[in-house]
Amino acid sequence: MLAYFDSIWKCRHFWLSLVKLDLRTRYRRSFLGIGWSLLHPVCMTVIMCLVFSKLFKQSAVEYAPYLLSGLAIWQYIVNCTLQGCQSFFSGEKYIRQTPMPLAIFPLRTVLSATFHFVIALGLVLALVIGMGVAGYRELHPLAMWQAVPGVLMLFVFCWSMAVLAGLATVFFHDAQHLAEVGFQIGFYATPIIYESRLLEQNDLGWVNEINPVVIFLRLIRDPILEGIIPSAFTYFEGLVIISAAAGLACLLMARLQKRLIFHL
Amino acid sequence: MALIDLENVSLHFRVRQKRQVTLKEYLIHHMYRRSVNPYVEVRALNQVDLCAEDGDRIGIVGHNGAGKSTLLRVLAGVYPPTSGTRTVDGRICSLFDITLGFEMESTGWENIHYRGYLLGETPKSIAAKQKEIAEFTELGDFMNMPVRHYSAGMLVRLAFAISTAVEPEVLLVDEVLSVGDREFQVKARERMAQLMKNARLLVMVSHDLDSLARVCQTGIWLDHGRIIKFGPMSEVIQAYRGNAQPALSKAAA
Numbered sequence: 001m002l003a004y005f006d007s008i009w010k011c012r013h014f015w016l017s018l019v020k021l022d023l024r025t026r027y028r029r030s031f032l033g034i035g036w037s038l039l040h041p042v043c044m045t046v047i048m049c050l051v052f053s054k055l056f057k058q059s060a061v062e063y064a065p066y067l068l069s070g071l072a073i074w075q076y077i078v079n080c081t082l083q084g085c086q087s088f089f090s091g092e093k094y095i096r097q098t099p100m101p102l103a104i105f106p107l108r109t110v111l112s113a114t115f116h117f118v119i120a121l122g123l124v125l126a127l128v129i130g131m132g133v134a135g136y137r138e139l140h141p142l143a144m145w146q147a148v149p150g151v152l153m154l155f156v157f158c159w160s161m162a163v164l165a166g167l168a169t170v171f172f173h174d175a176q177h178l179a180e181v182g183f184q185i186g187f188y189a190t191p192i193i194y195e196s197r198l199l200e201q202n203d204l205g206w207v208n209e210i211n212p213v214v215i216f217l218r219l220i221r222d223p224i225l226e227g228i229i230p231s232a233f234t235y236f237e238g239l240v241i242i243s244a245a246a247g248l249a250c251l252l253m254a255r256l257q258k259r260l261i262f263h264l
Numbered sequence: 265m266a267l268i269d270l271e272n273v274s275l276h277f278r279v280r281q282k283r284q285v286t287l288k289e290y291l292i293h294h295m296y297r298r299s300v301n302p303y304v305e306v307r308a309l310n311q312v313d314l315c316a317e318d319g320d321r322i323g324i325v326g327h328n329g330a331g332k333s334t335l336l337r338v339l340a341g342v343y344p345p346t347s348g349t350r351t352v353d354g355r356i357c358s359l360f361d362i363t364l365g366f367e368m369e370s371t372g373w374e375n376i377h378y379r380g381y382l383l384g385e386t387p388k389s390i391a392a393k394q395k396e397i398a399e400f401t402e403l404g405d406f407m408n409m410p411v412r413h414y415s416a417g418m419l420v421r422l423a424f425a426i427s428t429a430v431e432p433e434v435l436l437v438d439e440v441l442s443v444g445d446r447e448f449q450v451k452a453r454e455r456m457a458q459l460m461k462n463a464r465l466l467v468m469v470s471h472d473l474d475s476l477a478r479v480c481q482t483g484i485w486l487d488h489g490r491i492i493k494f495g496p497m498s499e500v501i502q503a504y505r506g507n508a509q510p511a512l513s514k515a516a517a
Contacts, residue, residue: 014381018367021378025369097358097365098382099341172287258344262277 001250007101015104015111022112037116038123041071052193061136065127069221070192072120077158077213078183079113084162085169085176092264102257106162114155121151121220128224140227150219150230153238157216160245167252170263190214212241266354266433266465268316268339273348275309275338275489308334310489311348316482321466323480323497325473325504331489332469336360336436339467354433354465357383359423359440366419372398372407376426383430393429400425400455416443428455435459437468442475453479473501 008015027034045068053063084106088095091105125144132139168175190213191199199207208214215238222228280303309331316322324332337343338350340358365382366375376397380390398407401421406414414422420443427435435456444452456479460466470476476483476497483500485493493503 011381011384013385013387014378017374017378017381021367021370021374093364093366094382096337096342097340097360098356100382168287172290174286174288178287259277261342262279 004101004103004254008104008107011100011104014100015108018108019111019115022108023115026112034119037119041068041075041120042123044071048193056194056198061131065124065131065225066195066221067193068120068127069124069224070190070217072117072124073154073216073220074187074190074192074213075120076113076117076154077161077216079116080110080158081161081165081179081183082176083109083113084165085179087162087166088170088260088264095261095264102260103163103253106166107159109166110155110159110162113158124224138227140223143223143227143229146223146229147220149235150216150223150238153219153242154216156242157212157245160242160249163249163253164245167256167260170260171256186211186213191217215241266318267351268314268353268434268465268467269349269351270312270314270338270345271349271351273309273312273314273338273345273350274307275334275343276305276307276346278303278305280304308343308489309338309345312489312491314484314491314494316465316467318465319460320482321460321480322468322482322484323476323500324467324469324484324486325471325476325500326486326492330486332486333360333438334489335486336438336467336469339434340436352434355384355430356434356436357427357430357432358436358438359427360436360438361440365423366411368412369410371410372401372403372414372422375411375422379423379426380430383427383432385430397422397425397429400429400451417445417448420444421448424452424455428459432459432464434465434467437466437470439469439471442470442472449475473505477501 027036045064048067049060049064052058052067053060056063087105087109088102091102091108094100095102095105128137129139131137165175165179168179189207190211191208196208196214196217199205215234218234219230219238222230312335314322324335326332334343336358337360338345339352340356340360341350341352342358365379367378370378373394376394377387377390380393381387385393401407401418403418403421406418411419411422420440423440424444442449453475456466466480468476468480480497483493483495483497484491485500485504493500
């Protein structure tokens with residue numbers, strides 16, 4: 001196990017250069033550069049803000065950061081899982097050439113998604129701090145730091161999801177399609193565009209309780225926006241979720257690492 | 265010190281006869297659909313024994329589908345043997361499919377780095393070597409172009425230059441060198457001879473029996489995943505040719 005992570009670390013130059021390549025090809029020849037990856041969540045937020053802040057009778061000042069942070073976290077998980085589905089296939093040319101720890105290919109996918117996530121999160125922070133300084137909303141500078149462990153936990157979760165999605169797609173070709181359908185449903189079952197309060201008020205509180213994404217929303221969104229420091233129980237829940245996901249990913253990886261190449 | 269030791273190695277794997285199952289099918293129909301889409305067992309290698317040490321140059325001959333490339337991949341550690349043991353000591357470098365391991369959108373320089381890292385180089389060590397690699401390829405300004413625009417011969421030049429510049433102790437070559445032009449072939453042979461002087465190990469698969477005879481001193485004739493003949497290269501080639509000839513004349517008649 002430790003030896004495996006050590007071997008991943010040993011070939012860090014390789015996967016880091018692939019991540020760099022992924023990011024560069026994405027922005028090559030585009031006028032806006034990195035702005036493109038910001039444009040999507042910003043446009044989504046502006047449009048939805050116009051519609052839903054009226055619908056939910058909320059001020060845009062409250063709603064815009066809420067929506068943007070929710071979308072950023074959700075998109076991060078979705079991107080890692082869906083792009084993770086293809087990670088082993090896209091690394092096939094290397095896998096067929098040299099033996100190496102195969103978990104680096106999902107890692108490559110997750111790292112470039114992390115780059116975009118960090119940018120989106122930076123935008124949220126800029127928005128919150130900007131509004132706070134201008135006096136439109138309360139600022140919680142100390143509580144904001146409490147989001148850092150949540151972000152790290154989310155990274156581990158996403159890497160595990162990418163490994164699991166990648167393995168599933170190698171053995172069952174429709175896995176990506178099923179995951180897309182699942183995320184479509186999940187988007188509406190998760191308090192991203194609406195507040196989780198609304199679920200509780202309508203006797204749907206259990207939807208929150210069974211949704212693992214809600215834990216990460218609580219760990220990252222609450223401290224940044226509301227200044228609420230996540231409870232020890234929420235951290236515990238998060239640890240349980242990432243241990244389950246990472247444990248399953250490690251177990252399957254150990255079992256399938258050798259057989260994988262015959263199915264590519 | 266380089267060493268290859270395969271002991272009683274077999275490689276079997278199973279593939280679906282028709283196509284891969286989907287998760288939906290797996291969950292719903294798995295119980296009674298099994299017979300419709302059965303597994304087929306592929307016996308790619310059967311009880312192969314092979315031992316080689318520093319300075320050995322081994323050539324592998326055989327018909328298409330005899331298991332030559334599979335054997336190389338087992339040696340490289342890409343395919344894990346189903347049974348038997350594989351011991352390979354020394355830094356391995358493999359030249360299989362030429363397009364394998366190139367990022368098509370990246371330039372030649374960038375690909376030197378990717379492939380170098382894959383072979384265990386560090387940014388520092390590869391920076392020191394990249395000039396020499398580029399010189400060996402003689403690609404000139406093409407090095408600044410995306411690899412996508414390269415011809416097969418140019419790709420081989422680049423791949424070969426990188427793989428030999430990292431000073432491998434075990435070099436595995438699969439039928440790729442024949443793509444290069446005459447001038448490059450000569451150069452490649454020189455580089456190989458140079459590598460061999462440092463007592464390295466080479467395993468090469470080719471259908472070009474003449475070049476095998478020139479480069480290798482030990483031969484293996486593989487058929488249906490079994491070693492038919494193992495011995496001096498010239499004898500193995502003779503036996504292989506003798507076997508192929510009757511089949512040809514029969515077909516002609």
